[in-house]
Structures are given as C-alpha cells and as structure tokens.
Amino acid sequence: MSREGLAAYAAHDEHTRGRGHAEDLPAFRSEFQRDRDRIIHSTAFRRLVYKTQVFVNYEGDLYRTRLTHSIEVAQIARTIARALHLHETLTEAICLAHDLGHTPFGHAGQDALNERMRAYGGFEHNLQSLRVVDELEERYADFPGLNLTFETREGILKHCSLNDARTLGEIGERFIKRQQPSLEAQIANLADEIAYNNHDLDDGLRAGLITLEELREVPLFSAQYERVHAAWPKLSGRRLIHEIVRRMINHVVTDLIVTTGEAIAAAAPANIDAVRTCPNALARFSPSVTAEHLQLKKYLRDKVYRHYRVLRMTRKAHTVIGDLFDVFYARPELLPSEHHQAVLQMERQAGEHGRARAVADYIAGMTDRYAIIEHERLFDPAKRS
Structure with a gap:
C-alpha cells in the first residue's frame, strides 16, 4: 500500500503514461485532479444538464439528465474505488467524462446520427466522448481539447471496434491486443450500469410507465421491497420508492466490492500493467447478482424503453x-x-x-x-x- 493508501495495482499519478502535449506538473493538484477539474469546467460537461437520459428534456424537470446521471455514476464509483484502494479521483474523472460525446435525445439520437453517418465511418457516442476531450473542446492556447492523461482517456473509451482502434494509436492498442483497462476504468463502467438500471427504474415509476406491483416480478426489486415493507408496512409514495432503490444500489455495490476484491486477491496483480494483461476483467459481480442485474435490464428494456410513450x-x-x-x-x-x-x-x-x-x-x-x-x-x- 502506498502512502496515499493506494494498492499497488491501482493507478498512481506519478506513474501516469502522460499527456499528448507535455505540460508542467500541477503545483497543488495531482495529475488526475487536473483531469477531473478540466472535465467539470468543459463546455461539453455543462451541456449535459440539458441532454436526455431516457425522457426528453421538456417531459419534466425531475427526471435524470446526462449531467445528473454522470454525477450519480461518479458517486457510486468513488465508493467502490475507495473500498478497493483504487485511485478515487481518476475513477471520478472517468465517470464525469464518459457521456461527454452523447447526442441529444439519448440513444435515439445516437441511432439516428449513426444511421446518417454509416457511409462515413459511423457514429458512436463513446468514441465521440474521446473526440470531445482530444479535439473539440477549445479552452487552451497550447493544444486542442483538454489534453487529459492516458489513464483518463483509456477509461473514457469503454469499447471500440478493431477498425477504429487501429486509428487511435496507443489508446486503441488494448482492443487490438485484447487487454483490459485499469481497474478504475473497469469500476467506472460497472458503476454506469448500476446507476442507469436503478435510476431508470426510479424515473419509470415517476413517469407512471411501470408500477410497484409490476416490479415485484423482478427479483432484485422484490427482495428489497419485502425487506422495506416488513420494516415499515405503512410507508408509501416517494419515500417507499427511494428506500427500495437505495437498498437495491447498496446490494449490488456491496456484491461488486466483495466479488472484485476476491478476484483481485486471486489474480494478485503486481501493478496496473498486470491488471491490463489479465485474461478477463477483474471488476465483476457474483454470478447471482449478475443474473439479477440482467433480469432488471430486460425488464426495463421491455417495460420502459419500449413503452409506447417512450x-x-x-x-x-x-x-x-x-x-x-x-x-x-x-x-x-x-x-x-x-x-x-x-x-x-x-x-x-x-x-x-x-x-x-x-x-x-x-x-x-x-x-x-x-x-x-x-x-x-x-x-x-x-x-x-
């Protein structure tokens, strides 16, 4: 364990692979703090407040937007990173940047833009997020983009085709070599899944697309519903929903921390490069929680994302x-x-x-x-x- 409390297999500021354009070291911040701060101050980040998660902006003020979603992902991921002695600030930076390239209107907007761009290389929001931080942001005199560290950029690029990877230089190599990203990036990816599954369920209930009775068919929801109902049989409304959802999140986060900790102990990676060469990702849910999560995703797909109003x-x-x-x-x-x-x-x-x-x-x-x-x-x- 380092003096900062980081495990040997975590990302370390002093061992970063650096930035595309050389810069002086920050005086009072770490390298990954600088990345996080640049992301928060970017134009693309501010725009996320008026970009859709599921419901279009004009549908209501209380539904998740890409901004609130990104903040919620970051909060979940920071808890996991701290428990596993990973770099909390790097994890946060990746989470806050992961949706910077998303189109308006969520996945519907991406699908429409990809359809129009099919003859010109296609459009994928994950690649666009990297394009935003590498090229499109205009804030600095010495370089285009935000000039983020390799580790943050690696985490932003969650998936990539081989054809695209070959055009991306060092950042695309892991897809060609079939390697893993850092554990911070792996955690950010799973925190994204946790956040959108549970919060889309919450928004679906708020919008009246689904009901509590219908959701009791979903094992992950039903187990927490029964516990809450047993403790507070008269609880109802938003307090009931919030109590169930927060317990669902706690259930899967706890499982992720425990299961990933066991996988790390078994693999015993000596450093971040050993994490990258593992045959499979080390961050994972247990088989039982994986099954519960998949059931919830299927339910949301069938009942929320395919609802006629959506x-x-x-x-x-x-x-x-x-x-x-x-x-x-x-x-x-x-x-x-x-x-x-x-x-x-x-x-x-x-x-x-x-x-x-x-x-x-x-x-x-x-x-x-x-x-x-x-x-x-x-x-x-x-x-x-």
Missing part, C-alpha cells in the same frame, strides 16, 4: 436528428459561421467524410432543447431564423 418520443428524436443532418450536410452554409468554417476545413482534409464528421460534431454537441429549436428554425415557416 417510443413516440424516440421517434420524434429520430426525425429531428435525421432532418438536421440532411439539411446541414447538403447546405453547410446554413450552419453558424464557426461551424461552417469547421465543415470547410474538414472537407478540405478528408472530403465528404470530413464534411459529414463536422456536421455530426455540431449535432452531437447540441442539447435536446437546442436541437428542437434548430429544427423549428429550419423547418417551421412561422419561426424566425
């Missing part, structure tokens, strides 16, 4: 994103001037692929609200430009 919203989102791409690709002069210039520059560099990527960058950076406004400006004759 499908109607996603259909609208698909139309908005598709229309915006089509008109801006055909007529880039309709873009705001700085984005028009970006299209021209990227088109000079990469032809039609460059033009399409620049248009996708502009659309992916929109909030739900701004995408709707832009669509109205372009397609509603009654709206002023």
